[in-house]
Amino acid sequence: MIDFDNWSCPVPLRDTPQVVMGHGGGGAMSGELVEHLFLPAYGSAVSPADSAVVPLLGGRIALTTDSYVVKPMVFPGGSIGDLAVNGTINDLAMSGATPRYLTIAFILQEGTPLATVGRIAHAVGAAAAAAGVSVVTGDTKVVDNGSGDGVYLNTAGVGVVPDGVEIGPARAAAGDVLIISGDIGVHGVAVMSVRAGMEFETTVKSDSAPLHGLVAAMLATGADVHTLRDPTRGGVAASLNEIARTAKVGIAVDEPSLPIPEPVADACSLLGLDPLQVANEGKLLAFVPPGDADAVLAAMRAHPFGGGARVIGRCVAEHPGMVVARTALGGTRIVNMPIGEQLPRIC
Amino acid sequence: MKYLDEFGNPVLAKRLVEQIHAATTRPWAMMEVCGGQTHSIIRHGIDQLLPDGVEMIHGPGCPVCVTPLEIIDKALAIAAEPGVIFCSFGDMLRVPGSGQDLFGVKSAGGDVRVVYSPLDALKIARENPDRQVVFFGIGFETTAPANAMTVYQAKRLGVTNFSLLVSHVLVPPAIAAIMESPACRVQAFLAAGHVCSVMGIREYPPLAARYGVPIVVTGFEPLDILEGIRRTVVQLEAGRHDVENAYPRAVRDEGNPAAMAMLQDVFEVTDRTWRGIGMIPGSGWRLSSRYREFDAERRFAVTGIQTNESPLCRSGEVLQGLIKPHECAAFGKQCTPRNPLGATMVSAEGACAAYYAYRRLDLVQLS
Numbered sequence: 063m064i065d066f067d068n069w070s071c072p073v074p075l076r077d078t079p080q081v082v083m084g085h086g087g088g089g090a091m092s093g094e095l096v097e098h099l100f101l102p103a104y105g106s107a108v109s110p111a112d113s114a115v116v117p118l119l120g121g122r123i124a125l126t127t128d129s130y131v132v133k134p135m136v137f138p139g140g141s142i143g144d145l146a147v148n149g150t151i152n153d154l155a156m157s158g159a160t161p162r163y164l165t166i167a168f169i170l171q172e173g174t175p176l177a178t179v180g181r182i183a184h185a186v187g188a189a190a191a192a193a194g195v196s197v198v199t200g201d202t203k204v205v206d207n208g209s210g211d212g213v214y215l216n217t218a219g220v221g222v223v224p225d226g227v228e229i230g231p232a233r234a235a236a237g238d239v240l241i242i243s244g245d246i247g248v249h250g251v252a253v254m255s256v257r258a259g260m261e262f263e264t265t266v267k268s269d270s271a272p273l274h275g276l277v278a279a280m281l282a283t284g285a286d287v288h289t290l291r292d293p294t295r296g297g298v299a300a301s302l303n304e305i306a307r308t309a310k311v312g313i314a315v316d317e318p319s320l321p322i323p324e325p326v327a328d329a330c331s332l333l334g335l336d337p338l339q340v341a342n343e344g345k346l347l348a349f350v351p352p353g354d355a356d357a358v359l360a361a362m363r364a365h366p367f368g369g370g371a372r373v374i375g376r377c378v379a380e381h382p383g384m385v386v387a388r389t390a391l392g393g394t395r396i397v398n399m400p401i402g403e404q405l406p407r408i409c
Numbered sequence: 410m411k412y413l414d415e416f417g418n419p420v421l422a423k424r425l426v427e428q429i430h431a432a433t434t435r436p437w438a439m440m441e442v443c444g445g446q447t448h449s450i451i452r453h454g455i456d457q458l459l460p461d462g463v464e465m466i467h468g469p470g471c472p473v474c475v476t477p478l479e480i481i482d483k484a485l486a487i488a489a490e491p492g493v494i495f496c497s498f499g500d501m502l503r504v505p506g507s508g509q510d511l512f513g514v515k516s517a518g519g520d521v522r523v524v525y526s527p528l529d530a531l532k533i534a535r536e537n538p539d540r541q542v543v544f545f546g547i548g549f550e551t552t553a554p555a556n557a558m559t560v561y562q563a564k565r566l567g568v569t570n571f572s573l574l575v576s577h578v579l580v581p582p583a584i585a586a587i588m589e590s591p592a593c594r595v596q597a598f599l600a601a602g603h604v605c606s607v608m609g610i611r612e613y614p615p616l617a618a619r620y621g622v623p624i625v626v627t628g629f630e631p632l633d634i635l636e637g638i639r640r641t642v643v644q645l646e647a648g649r650h651d652v653e654n655a656y657p658r659a660v661r662d663e664g665n666p667a668a669m670a671m672l673q674d675v676f677e678v679t680d681r682t683w684r685g686i687g688m689i690p691g692s693g694w695r696l697s698s699r700y701r702e703f704d705a706e707r708r709f710a711v712t713g714i715q716t717n718e719s720p721l722c723r724s725g726e727v728l729q730g731l732i733k734p735h736e737c738a739a740f741g742k743q744c745t746p747r748n749p750l751g752a753t754m755v756s757a758e759g760a761c762a763a764y765y766a767y768r769r770l771d772l773v774q775l776s
Contacts, residue, residue, distance in 0.1 A: 260525055318419075333525075334500075334757065390419045391631055393454010395767035401747050 081174045086204030099176070100168075100200060103183035107196035114198035116163055122223040124159035126150060130215040135182065138252045139267030142215055143185025145343060148272045149294065150219040151193050155274035156290040156346065158229040158281060159221030164190060166217050167201035171210035182213055193272040195219075221274075227281060233288035234309035238377040239355040241348045243276060243362055244370030245269070246298055247326040250340035255329070262332070266325045271344030276367045283361045285354035291347045296400045299338040301347055302385045303399040312381035315397060318390045319374050339400045349377060416630030417453070425635040426458045432642045436462025438594050439641050440587070440730055442580060443549075443601035444471030444758025445629050451763040453631045455638075463642065466594065466730035467763075469583055469686060470601050472548040473500050473756035474728060477682040478716040480576045481506040484545055486711045487574065488514045488521050493709075494537060496530035497545040499523045500756050505749055507717040527559035527573075534563070534571035543705045546573040551603045553577050553694060554668040557675035560696065560703050574705040575695055578681055580604050581612045582692035588620040592731055597645055599627040599637045602656040607672075609664025613652045621650045628656040675700050684752055685725030719744075724751035727760050734764040741765060 084091040101108055109115065130146045147164065154161045166186055170179060190197050252268040254260055273292060280287055289309070293301040298320075306313045322330075322337045330337045344367060350358050355373065362368030385397040441447055447467045450456050456465050469475050485506045488495035495511070502511040502523065515521040520540075524530050527544045534542035546556040556573060563571045580601060587593055600613060605626045613624045623644035627637030637655045644651060654660055674697065681693025696704045722744065723737040734740050734753070744750040746762050753759035757766070 389453050390417055391422050391453050391455065391458065392419070393457045395452060395454060398746075398766050 079176055081170045081172055081176060081179060081204055083172055083204050083206070085170065086202060092202060095202060099180050100183050100202070103180070103187040104197040104200070105187055105191065107198055109199050114163070114165070116198060119162060119220070119222045121225055124154045124157045124221040124223050125218070126153040127216070127218045128153060130217070131211070132253065133211065134253075134256055135178065135212050137256050137268055138264075139249075140270040140343075141182055141185045142213060143182040144189035145268075145270050146215040146217050147186055147189035147193065147195070148270050148343060150217040151195060151272040151274055152292040152343075152346070154219050154221035155272070155277045156229070156292055157221070157223060158227035158277060158287070158290070159223045159274075160278070161193065161195045161219055161221040161272075161274050163198045163220040164195055164217060165199045165219075166197055166215060167203070169210060169214040169216070170202065170204045171212055172204055172207045174212050179213060182215075186215075189272070193274070224281070229287055229290050231289050231291065231305045231308040234305050234311055234349040234377055235288060235351075236311055236377050236379040237352060238288055238311075238349040239352050239373055240302075240313065240315070240375040240377065241350065241355065241359060241362070241371055242298070242321065242374050243273070243346045243348070243368045244344075245321045245323045245326070246293070246342055246345060247322060247330065247337040247340035249343040250297065251326045251329045253341075254333070262329065264325050264329055266323070266329070269342060269344035271367050273344065273346050273367055276346065276362060276365045279361045279365045279368070280348065280358050283354070283357040285350055285358045287348060287350050287354075287358065289347075289349035293342050293345060293347055295341050297337070297339040297341055298347065299336065299385070299397050300400055302397065305347075305349070306385050307383045309377075310382045312378040312383070313375060313385045314378050315375035315385060315387040317387040319372060321370055321372060321374075338397055416628070416632045418632065422458075422631055422635055425632065425639055429463070429635065429639050429642055430460050432639065432646055433460040433463055434646060436464070437596055437642060437645050438464045438466055439597040439599060439638070439645075440466040440468045440595045441599040441627070441634070442468040442470040442584065443604070443629075444468075444474065444756065444760070445603070446599060446601070446627065446634060447471070447760050448758050448763050449629050449631065449634055451767045454767075455631060455634055459638065463638070467727070467733075467760040468587070468598075468730060469683065469728040470549065470580065471753070471756050471758040471760070472552065472578065473504055474724065474752040474759045475578055475683040475685065476501075476504070476547045476576050476752065477684050478507060478718060479682070479714055480547075480574065482508075482714045482716060483706065483711045484574055485509065485511065485514055486714070487543055487705060487709045488519045489517070490541075490709065492540055494520045494522060494533055494540050494542045495545070496522050496524045496527075496533060496542065498525075498547075501545055501547065503749070504752050504755050507715065527556050528562070531559050531563055531568060531571055534568050535566070538570060540570060541708070542571050543709075544571070544573050547576045549578055549580055549601070549604050550607045550672075551601075553672055553676065554607060554665070557671045560675050560700050561671060563703055564700060572703050572705040572708045573696065575676075576681070577676065577694035578683060579678075579692050579694065581616060582689050583683070584616055584624075585620075586686070586689045586692070587729060588616075588622065590729060592729075595622065595730060597623040597641045598625070599634070599641065600624050602626055602628040602633070602659055605654075605656070605660045605664065607665050607668050609669075610652055610654055610660065610662050611664075617650050617652050623650045624652045626652070626654045626656050626660050628659060683728070685728045687725075719750040722751035724753040724761065727753050734761040735768070737761070
């Protein structure tokens with residue numbers, strides 16, 4: 063195992079330890095970058111051809127694509143590399159699919175240290191290996207200094223949906239029990255804590271994790287899981303609002319039962335943010351029929367990524383399309399779809 | 410910050426609610442001055458727990474909401490100037506000017522940055538000596554000390570490329586203006602706790618005496634607000650109009666003398682226009698003559714500003730407590746947080762935004 067914190071780039075660069083335009087030119091420098099930096103990081107499944115050729119997968123295919131522009135690129139508990147892999151896997155897993163193949167493209171800003179690129183590529187490879195998924199093809203482009211911002215990643219993911227599994231936002235139905243797999247707001251607070259101009263001390267680390275194993279454990283109970291969603295950007299609030307609108311159901315959230323760790327609550331209180339709107343990268347929301355809820359909860363709690371699973375609400379026939387929380391004091395409030403960027407308030 | 414949870418304890422809250430019900434024999438209308446309190450009241454559903462006749466009127470204490478349009482337009486013009494780095498608290502970015510907002514300036518190529526302290530803006534100025542760095546210094550007495558300290562530091566360090574676009578506003582003149590309004594229905598005030606933690610409470614007894622209204626200095630957590638309401642109701646029922654401090658864990662009678670000395674050095678009182686309300690004499694601060702060189706309005710000769718408010722927006726009446734947000738015809742229709750016609754729909758502390766965020770459901774069901 064290479065010590066990547068003290069890692070130096072293996073690319074036999076003649077002139078510079080930074081990305082230069084030539085690395086995206088398709089010539090010898092591009093080839094060196096692939097051969098010495100990306101391939102060792104990803105392992106042997108990467109195709110040397112223009113496209114990866116893989117066996118036909120049986121059943122139905124789940125296909126997703128995602129892009130990653132997180133700033134800063136390295137944050138407590140992870141980096142843009144593992145985030146891209148886990149995020150793509152999770153998008154597949156939320157359809158109940160078993161992830162099989164990933165593609166990954168790097169868009170590099172000229173001048174980015176190659177050691178940073180190497181660290182991110184290694185994080186991609188390590189996360190894919192940990193999740194049992196193969197990176198089968200990739201791409202690299204370089205943009206002018208000033209046209210990009212360090213490293214952007216784009217991924218695609220392919221998975222197989224087992225027979226009989228029908229999971230989607232439209233299936234959430236009145237009566238369904240709403241389960242969260244653990245603490246919320248952790249990833250967003252971890253990233254914000256190291257963002258330029260905003261640095262604050264916190265013990266919070268990103269929860270970035272692949273959730274397909276957790277989903278498999280939930281499905282193995284035989285439960286008819288209606289809807290799954292990983293509440294990333296926009297947090298739990300955005301996910302629940304999307305589901306309420308798609309399924310035309312109301313969602314009632316019991317605010318006191320929301321698992322908000324104290325450091326997340328503190329950071330949100332200081333910054334004037336709602337923990338329900340803060341991003342997660344290793345959590346899922348599940349809508350299951352009441353009869354299946356206990357078995358699903360037990361299976362989740364037995365899994366390393368679902369230890370904090372708990373019921374936080376239910377689907378109701380009232381207020382279709384809207385998410386409503388009951389407050390600790392007994393009042394009610396609407397949980398809104400966040401508008402755009404979160405804006406820390408003035409005082 | 411575990412202690413904050415304790416100030417949201419549902420059991421203690423229920424007890425206070427019962428005491429408020431027991432003390433109330435007739436209808437009362439009281440105003441919470443601060444937008445932070447409005448947000449907390451609506452967010453936790455506190456007004457739903459009060460006796461039927463006890464009405465919370467939402468005051469003008471949201472600094473984002475009352476910053477005059479002319480200043481917003483100046484901010485937009487300065488932020489769009491080449492070479493300027495324009496720094497602001499986050500929630501000012503979406504406040505509509507006559508044309509666009511600061512997000513619009515940013516997307517058109519302006520260097521607009523969100524900071525969390527004005528001292529961060531000063532740091533940016535020192536790191537970019539060839540650029541002009543402007544901080545948008547708005548707010549009540551609460552945010553003023555940090556802005557004053559930043560200007561003081563800029564002068565001490567000889568930072569010549571930093572300036573402050575100032576639009577500070579003051580609470581006591583606003584209370585007087587509300588009470589002088591012929592349409593005023595306010596019978597008591599919950600004063601803004603954090604303003605008083607800076608300024609103390611000595612400005613308030615003359616107001617309580619002149620207008621015959623109880624003024625209770627109140628905090629922001631659910632129990633703080635319920636205790637403020639309870640004490641206000643008790644005074645109203647007894648026919649008293651005293652100044653009480655229901656937030657002693659943050660507020661001393663004399664305020665914060667060090668902050669007040671800094672404010673007195675850096676700022677001087679001026680007339681100020683409040684968006685939606687109009688000019689209130691002596692209700693603002695501007696930089697004093699000793700610090701005038703750091704005034705962004707002087708450094709950038711912005712002229713030819715033609716302000717243009719939406720004719721549909723009734724935020725002025727909302728800010729004066731004359732109507733509730735949903736009584737405006739544009740509420741939730743032409744005017745939403747996504748497309749705000751007035752500033753009260755922008756900030757989380759604006760009454761319109763709080764009603765839209767948390768109360769749309771009841772309002773839909775009511776109508």
